[in-house]
Amino acid sequence: MKTIDHINFNSKKALIRVDFNVPLNKDLKITDDTRICAALPTINKIVSEGGSIILMSHLGRPKNGYEDKFSLKHIVNYLSEKLNIKVKFAHNCIGEEVTKIASQLKNGEVLLLENLRFHSEEKTGDKTFAERLSKLADIYVNDAFGTAHRTHASTSIIANFFHDKKCFGYVMANEITNLEKVVNEGERPITAIMGGAKVSSKITIINKLMDKVDKIIIGGGMSYTFAKALGGNVGNSLVEDDKIDFALSLISQAKENGVELLVPIDSLNADAFSNNANTNVSEIDNIQDGWMGLDISEKTKKNYRKAILSSKTIFWNGPMGVFEMDKFSGGTKYIAEAIADATSRGSFSLVGGGDSVAAVKKFNLQDKVTYVSTGGGAMLEYLEGKELPGIKAINS
Numbered sequence: 115m116k117t118i119d120h121i122n123f124n125s126k127k128a129l130i131r132v133d134f135n136v137p138l139n140k141d142l143k144i145t146d147d148t149r150i151c152a153a154l155p156t157i158n159k160i161v162s163e164g165g166s167i168i169l170m171s172h173l174g175r176p177k178n179g180y181e182d183k184f185s186l187k188h189i190v191n192y193l194s195e196k197l198n199i200k201v202k203f204a205h206n207c208i209g210e211e212v213t214k215i216a217s218q219l220k221n222g223e224v225l226l227l228e229n230l231r232f233h234s235e236e237k238t239g240d241k242t243f244a245e246r247l248s249k250l251a252d253i254y255v256n257d258a259f260g261t262a263h264r265t266h267a268s269t270s271i272i273a274n275f276f277h278d279k280k281c282f283g284y285v286m287a288n289e290i291t292n293l294e295k296v297v298n299e300g301e302r303p304i305t306a307i308m309g310g311a312k313v314s315s316k317i318t319i320i321n322k323l324m325d326k327v328d329k330i331i332i333g334g335g336m337s338y339t340f341a342k343a344l345g346g347n348v349g350n351s352l353v354e355d356d357k358i359d360f361a362l363s364l365i366s367q368a369k370e371n372g373v374e375l376l377v378p379i380d381s382l383n384a385d386a387f388s389n390n391a392n393t394n395v396s397e398i399d400n401i402q403d404g405w406m407g408l409d410i411s412e413k414t415k416k417n418y419r420k421a422i423l424s425s426k427t428i429f430w431n432g433p434m435g436v437f438e439m440d441k442f443s444g445g446t447k448y449i450a451e452a453i454a455d456a457t458s459r460g461s462f463s464l465v466g467g468g469d470s471v472a473a474v475k476k477f478n479l480q481d482k483v484t485y486v487s488t489g490g491g492a493m494l495e496y497l498e499g500k501e502l503p504g505i506k507a508i509n510s
């Protein structure tokens with residue numbers, strides 16, 4: 115794997131694709147800086163070696179050109195503070211003015227370009243656009259793991275213009291190393307904990323994991339589709355009726371593959387989707403009409419903890435319940451703590467995906483798991499065994 119450690123950046127201009135697609139609140143303040151902090155070591159290393167840096171990223175999904183709320187200008191000051199360098203900002207990512215600012219960059223200086231997606235050519239992977247970006251620098255560094263599953267101009271196409279002058283940054287290198295510890299080098303037993311609202315968004319990954327892991331733990335909203343598939347009454351719980359057959363096929367596929375598939379036994383139910391709702395507990399296959407399951411309950415928690423503590427490799431994606439509401443955060447917290455305990459006893463644990471990362475942070479356990487991924491979709495596609503375009507472009 116060719117990384118920034120294999121290149122000398124002294125007096126060179128590095129064009130780094132980062133993933134600064136961070137959540138901003140209504141006041142345009144950053145609410146989770148994980149992705150920015152993750153990129154700092156790469157930037158610092160190149161600066162300390164005497165190189166200059168041009169950072170490029172997307173932010174959000176702008177529809178048609180400039181939209182103020184998606185401007186990367188909102189993160190310049192924050193980035194400057196974190197780097198302890200006054201970061202320059204260009205109000206576009208291509209064009210005469212950008213070329214001029216980039217060419218005048220001195221060693222040790224950092225320039226952030228405006229959101230790449232203000233140009234539709236970014237997402238279409240336009241060659242001319244990629245070439246124009248490439249002209250800004252000597253070396254291309256891809257450190258945007260979160261966007262590595264996109265065949266965009268700045269993540270993939272651009273690499274063609276750098277021949278041997280391209281490499282991975284530390285975020286990419288760390289992600290690949292740690293994900294390999296789950297998919298190809300995982301010590302057994304390997305357990306995947308899959309949560310989240312819908313079976314439909316996790317179908318491919320659960321399917322693919324069947325060949326790779328020993329246990330799959332199911333939680334979150336999709337549990338109720340499984341419970342209904344097994345003949346249960348799930349009241350008003352979220353169910354994807356068109357995924358019932360799929361849930362059944364997963365259950366039989368697990369049997370065939372000798373994978374232990376754990377589904378919830380009991381459920382914490384509410385009479386409304388609200389933190390102020392009345393609650394009761396029932397077996398998951400016996401939820402009263404008018405009630406909906408919003409979290410796992412005690413028997414399931416204990417069961418899952420036991421499975422987690424007996425695993426050597428643990429991968430977690432997706433919450434166990436509606437953890438954003440305190441009343442229904444208990445299951446997710448309990449599982450996060452079980453993963454932390456297993457980690458302290460020597461297991462390898464990797465957490466990824468927006469909601470699960472938000473959950474470990476909410477419970478302040480981010481330092482008690484082995485690795486927190488900066489990727490959502492990219493991480494899942496990697497685990498599915500796909501070759502990500504952003505990785506392929508550097509390797510080829």
Ligand code: 3PG
Pocket residue numbers: 133135174175260261264490491
């Ligand atoms: C993400 O947050 O998933 C990445 O930054 C990629 O963004 P996208 O899903 O809009 O391509």
Ligand code: MG
Pocket residue numbers: 490491
């Ligand atoms: Mg995404």
